[in-house]
């Protein structure tokens with residue numbers, strides 16, 4: 001899936017359509033593991049119970065985000081592609 005470098009779209013801050021720069025969102029800092037995450041990790045390692053079988057579920061696509069930066073007010077907003085799920089990798093600038 002190809003995405004242009006600049007998109008003209010609605011900016012909630014300017015309350016009108018402006019040109020937005022498109023970029024990949026950077027991964028935020030990982031925070032301390034939540035209890036649920038820890039439990040899930042333990043289970044997948046086999047210490048507690050079983051979650052096998054669940055591992056066979058294949059994802060149909062990925063939720064891919066784009067970061068749009070308004071060139072007028074420099075505010076950023078996130079945008080999901082393809083109705084939330086895309087099967088193909090996103091390329092910017094083509």
Ligand SMILES: [Zn+2]
Pocket residue numbers: 011012013014015018070071072073074075
């Ligand atoms: Zn704006």
